Amino acid sequence: xxxxxxxxxxxxxxxxxxxxxxxxxxxVVKANTLLVNFLREELDMIGTKxxxxxxxxxCCTVMLDGNAVNSCLVLAVDVDGREVTTAEGVAxxxxxxxxxxxxxxxxxxxxxxxxxxxxxxxxxxxxxxxSPSEYEVREAIAGNxxxxxxxxxxxxxxLDAAExx
Amino acid sequence: MSxxxxxxxxxxxxxxxxxxxxxxxxxxAQYTGDLKFPNMLYGKLIRSDVAHAxxxxxxxxxxxxxPGVKAIITxxxxxxxxxxxxxxxxxxxxxxxDRVRFNGDKIGAVCAVDEETVYKALKLIKVEYEELEPVFxxxxxxxxxxxxxxxxxxxxxxxxxxxxxxxxxxxxKDAHYVRTDVFQGQRTYHAFxxxxxxxxxxxxxxxxxxxxCQSVHYVQYHLARVLGMKMGDLRVLKTHVGAGFGxxxxxxxxxxAAVILSKMTGQPVKxxxxxxxxxxxxxxxHPITMxxxxxxxxxxxxxxxxxxxxxxxxxxxxxGIASTYYAGSLLGVLYNFENYQFDAYRYxxxxxxxxxxxxxxxxxxxxxxEHHIDLIGEAIGVDPIDMRLINxxxxxxxxxxxxxxxxxxxxxxxxxxxxASGWKEKRGKLGVGRGIGVGNGGFVTGAGFCQYRTDLPHSxxxxxxxxxxxxxxxxxxxxxxxxxxxxxLLQMAAEAMGYPYExxxxxxxxxxxxxLDFGAYASRQTLMAGWAIKRAGEDIRQKILDxxxxxxxxxxxxxxGWAYIGNRELRTDDLDVKEGVVYVKQEPSLTLTFExxxxxxxxxxxxxxxxxxxxxxxxxxxxxxxxVGTSPAYSSAxxxxxxxxxxxxGQIECVDTWDVHDSGTIINPxxxxxxxxxxxxxGIGETIWEEVLFDKKTGKLLNGNFSExxxxxxxxxxxxxxxxxxxxxxxxxxxxxxxxxEGATTPTMGAVANAIYDAMGVSMTELPIxxxxxxxxxxxxx
Numbered sequence: 042x043x044x045x046x047x048x049x050x051x052x053x054x055x056x057x058x059x060x061x062x063x064x065x066x067x068x069v070v071k072a073n074t075l076l077v078n079f080l081r082e083e084l085d086m087i088g089t090k091x092x093x094x095x096x097x098x099x100c101c102t103v104m105l106d107g108n109a110v111n112s113c114l115v116l117a118v119d120v121d122g123r124e125v126t127t128a129e130g131v132a133x134x135x136x137x138x139x140x141x142x143x144x145x146x147x148x149x150x151x152x153x154x155x156x157x158x159x160x161x162x163x164x165x166x167x168x169x170x171x172s173p174s175e176y177e178v179r180e181a182i183a184g185n186x187x188x189x190x191x192x193x194x195x196x197x198x199x200l201d202a203a204e205x206x
Numbered sequence: 207m208s209x210x211x212x213x214x215x216x217x218x219x220x221x222x223x224x225x226x227x228x229x230x231x232x233x234x235a236q237y238t239g240d241l242k243f244p245n246m247l248y249g250k251l252i253r254s255d256v257a258h259a260x261x262x263x264x265x266x267x268x269x270x271x272x273p274g275v276k277a278i279i280t281x282x283x284x285x286x287x288x289x290x291x292x293x294x295x296x297x298x299x300x301x302x303x304d305r306v307r308f309n310g311d312k313i314g315a316v317c318a319v320d321e322e323t324v325y326k327a328l329k330l331i332k333v334e335y336e337e338l339e340p341v342f343x344x345x346x347x348x349x350x351x352x353x354x355x356x357x358x359x360x361x362x363x364x365x366x367x368x369x370x371x372x373x374x375x376x377x378x379k380d381a382h383y384v385r386t387d388v389f390q391g392q393r394t395y396h397a398f399x400x401x402x403x404x405x406x407x408x409x410x411x412x413x414x415x416x417x418x419c420q421s422v423h424y425v426q427y428h429l430a431r432v433l434g435m436k437m438g439d440l441r442v443l444k445t446h447v448g449a450g451f452g453x454x455x456x457x458x459x460x461x462x463a464a465v466i467l468s469k470m471t472g473q474p475v476k477x478x479x480x481x482x483x484x485x486x487x488x489x490x491x492h493p494i495t496m497x498x499x500x501x502x503x504x505x506x507x508x509x510x511x512x513x514x515x516x517x518x519x520x521x522x523x524x525x526g527i528a529s530t531y532y533a534g535s536l537l538g539v540l541y542n543f544e545n546y547q548f549d550a551y552r553y554x555x556x557x558x559x560x561x562x563x564x565x566x567x568x569x570x571x572x573x574x575x576e577h578h579i580d581l582i583g584e585a586i587g588v589d590p591i592d593m594r595l596i597n598x599x600x601x602x603x604x605x606x607x608x609x610x611x612x613x614x615x616x617x618x619x620x621x622x623x624x625x626a627s628g629w630k631e632k633r634g635k636l637g638v639g640r641g642i643g644v645g646n647g648g649f650v651t652g653a654g655f656c657q658y659r660t661d662l663p664h665s666x667x668x669x670x671x672x673x674x675x676x677x678x679x680x681x682x683x684x685x686x687x688x689x690x691x692x693x694x695l696l697q698m699a700a701e702a703m704g705y706p707y708e709x710x711x712x713x714x715x716x717x718x719x720x721x722l723d724f725g726a727y728a729s730r731q732t733l734m735a736g737w738a739i740k741r742a743g744e745d746i747r748q749k750i751l752d753x754x755x756x757x758x759x760x761x762x763x764x765x766x767g768w769a770y771i772g773n774r775e776l777r778t779d780d781l782d783v784k785e786g787v788v789y790v791k792q793e794p795s796l797t798l799t800f801e802x803x804x805x806x807x808x809x810x811x812x813x814x815x816x817x818x819x820x821x822x823x824x825x826x827x828x829x830x831x832x833x834v835g836t837s838p839a840y841s842s843a844x845x846x847x848x849x850x851x852x853x854x855x856g857q858i859e860c861v862d863t864w865d866v867h868d869s870g871t872i873i874n875p876x877x878x879x880x881x882x883x884x885x886x887x888x889g890i891g892e893t894i895w896e897e898v899l900f901d902k903k904t905g906k907l908l909n910g911n912f913s914e915x916x917x918x919x920x921x922x923x924x925x926x927x928x929x930x931x932x933x934x935x936x937x938x939x940x941x942x943x944x945x946x947x948e949g950a951t952t953p954t955m956g957a958v959a960n961a962i963y964d965a966m967g968v969s970m971t972e973l974p975i976x977x978x979x980x981x982x983x984x985x986x987x988x
Contacts, residue, residue, distance in 0.1 A: 081240075085242070086233070087233070087236060087240035088232070088233020088234065089233070090237070090399075090400070090448075091239065092399045092400065092401070092481065093399075093481040093911060093912055094480065094481060095481065095911055095912075095913070097911055097912035097913045098399050098481075098912050100399050127233060128232065128233030129232065129233040129234075131232075131233075132232055137231065137232070141231040141232065144231050145223050145224070145227040145228075145231055146223070147876070148221075148223075148224060148690075148876040148877055148879075148880050150224075150230050150231065150688075151449070151688035151689060151690065151880060151884065152398070152399075152400065152446070152447060152448045152449035152687060152688025153226065153229075153230030153235050153446060153448070153688065154237065154398070154399045154400040154448030154449065154688075155399050156230050156231060157233045160231060178920075179919075179920040179921050180920075180921065182920045183919040183920050183921045184919075185920075186399060186912055186917050186919065187399070188396075188397055188398055188399060188449055188451070188884070188887075188888070188917065189449055189688050189880070189884045190880055190883055190884050190887070191883035191884050191886055191887030191923050191926060192883075192887070192919075192920040192923050193879075193880075193883040193923070193925070193926055194876075194879075194880055194883065195920070196920065
């Protein structure tokens with residue numbers, strides 16, 4: 042458990058160190074601080090989007106120790122000492138990830154609001170299963186809602202990325 | 207129709223990558239909710255928790271004492287001027303002045319130092335009500351003695367339309383076959399993923415408002431009017447917008463509150479909705495009850511058609527008056543018949559307001575008509591596609607309402623979809639539990655009239671070439687809500703200028719920086735902003751060529767080229783420019799770069815600016831309401847769907863779909879197909895799964911979330927084969943283009959519903975066609 046201090050109002054605050062996209066960030070958070078808010082408000086990493094805040098839409102998806110999770114359903118105190126990869130961390134510096142390249146090539150995004158979560162979910166899938174079937178791709182992104190694309194080009198992009206890897 | 211597709215374009219017609227690709231795939235794209243400014247406050251609306259009541263008292267005293275709360279405002283702190291779409295129906299206030307009209311109506315706003323404090327403050331605000339009997343259904347609204355929701359709408363009747371062309375009663379009196387069907391639509395919601403958000407900043411004498419909206423111009427217009435400001439004193443701009451589909455067109459309480467609170471506090475204020483509040487903001491699809499009577503001859507040719515639409519409108523009008531007209535005005539564009547009567551009634555209720563959603567008032571009526579015409583065809587023994595072919599409109603015709611239709615390829619679309627889908631082998635031959643169905647649709651390419659009375663042009667474009675010629679900055683208040691308008695506008699700008707697309711940059715959706723455009727609605731962006739920007743590009747091209755003539759003349763080497771032109775001097779029309787290279791047409795080896803010409807222009811004449819202007823001119827007929835439905839160009843579309851219905855459980859699976867969209871020149875094929883996919887997606891969601899639900903006693907929203915408002919997931923979505931017509935070319939569109947974004951959602955409900963009927967043999971007339979309804983219908987049939 043993370044180190045805890047109590048402020049003058051009696052509210053507990055926890056010291057957490059989280060590896061986000063390869064860098065370690067140490068911050069004081071409240072017990073109810075959500076990972077999505079930790080990323081967006083404490084670290085200014087706005088690539089992780091806030092949509093429904095109920096775990097339905099998936100646009101706040103990040104990888105936690107390699108697994109795709111809704112960051113609105115994870116408490117910041119629970120990620121102390123763990124590794125988080127966000128949309129900003131999918132590319133290797135200047136070089137886009139193959140999934141990002143294929144999303145661009147296939148126009149697999151329109152408004153772009155779900156795209157961060159889509160790409161993170163797709164990356165988590167391909168890390169686990171480098172050559173998924175179409176059904177497996179659809180299953181992996183079934184928790185990421187997109188109102189613009191009907192998923193058609195997204196599924197094509199992920200399958201294309203899998204073949205090219 | 208002459209075919210004028212120029213295959214020699216550099217950028218038009220190419221599947222270029224979106225201009226926002228890098229930002230959106232790397233998490234760098236900023237949306238309004240991502241913005242942070244020093245000293246920024248956070249705010250939310252105070253909402254009613256009863257559906258219909260007189261406000262007796264609002265006690266904010268406890269909330270004001272909460273540390274961190276900066277300001278609380280209610281109706282008495284803001285202008286009382288009403289707003290809406292048409293002056294006769296200005297019925298909405300910034301905050302409710304005396305009465306709340308739906309459960310979730312806006313009463314005021316709170317801002318504080320952080321989100322947590324805002325939520326705590328909201329809980330401390332006490333509103334006392336004198337509750338009134340609420341009205342949640344049309345049946346109740348129109349009942350004798352029902353509570354009056356607005357004084358100005360007696361009997362709760364908000365809009366009434368009676369159109370009659372020809373004499374349908376006489377026409378169908380001796381028809382071969384006459385049939386009446388009744389259909390029921392449901393209330394659906396746009397369900398974009400990004401919640402509305404607004405950030406207001408006041409800097410002494412001018413306000414700046416970032417708004418997640420579809421039209422910076424209309425937000426600016428309405429706010430300036432209600433707040434008593436000059437439009438120039440209010441800058442409205444947008445960041446990336448997380449989609450809209452019609453739900454971000456009306457100004458929201460957030461927009462007003464952000465400006466007012468930032469002025470009161472002197473600090474930036476971010477106003478935001480949580481997810482359920484976007485449903486309360488509403489403006490989604492009206493539930494429509496549709497009664498259709500049609501008489502046909504023995505071949506299926508429509509002799510006369512009578513249609514009554516009754517719309518449940520929710521609490522305010524907003525765009526609902528236009529939705530009501532759109533429920534009937536476009537039918538006569540698709541199908542050509544002489545006798546048509548359209549009667550429509552929109553009632554107000556104590557539920558969140560309905561408004562414009564992709565396809566506006568048209569998708570449910572399309573469902574009704576497309577299923578109705580199939581039932582007629584079945585009764586007289588005519589194939590569904592033949593029913594459509596015999597009635598479909600031709601190009602270069604006028605509708606009964608007086609709309610001029612230039613290009614129109616609905617018949618070709620039907621035939622192409624029929625052939626691509628294997629219709630003839632499949633229709634009626636797939637066996638029990640399998641079916642195939644067709645639906646037609648289409649839409650305006652931009653509304654013929656502005657939302658308010660004005661003589662302003664519909665779009666103005668400007669392009670500025672950077673001093674040294676290495677960038678072109680394209681300006682327009684066009685709003686890219688995801689549909690890709692920035693990308694296709696840049697393609698047209700680059701094409702018109704003869705300048706590399708990669709060096710063009712868009713400055714869009716900013717009332718200070720960019721030039722007038724009414725924004726993203728009515729499928730207008732590509733045509734209307736497209737014309738303005740194309741013309742701005744042509745202005746640049748002309749100036750570059752004029753400058754190049756001077757430079758060629760001044761240079762020594764050009765003299766060698768004179769032989770080709772004879773004895774006369776070099777003229778502008780001897781030159782052309784393409785992809786950044788200016789050349790002499792008769793001697794293409796003689797070149798200058800666009801960059802060096804542009805730089806020389808800057809050095810000798812100052813900044814190089816191109817200007818463009820677009821107004822559709824006077825359109826349409828003269829009857830009351832003729833304005834809604836006018837457009838410079840109409841798209842048409844055919845969709846075919848193939849489904850499986852589990853005859854035991856009622857479960858529906860859509861296995862394959864085909865779309866042919868008559869869209870004129872396709873500026874960017876991959877973005878075009880993306881629009882078709884998304885349009886089909888919304889359409890099938892509304893056909894089978896989606897419906898906004900309210901508690902029947904309290905009017906409280908029951909499913910304002912995505913686990914219970916059931917958007918299809920990737921596992922539910924069928925493949926979509928999106929096809930286009932080579933011969934489609936629209937003279938009223940820049941480069942011959944027409945719309946796609948909304949029109950492609952209008953055939954879907956009909957196509958899927960007809961496929962379900964073909965599979966199960968029971969006509970389903972009520973949307974959504976849920977598994978449970980199918981199961982019950984199959985059980986009743988047994």
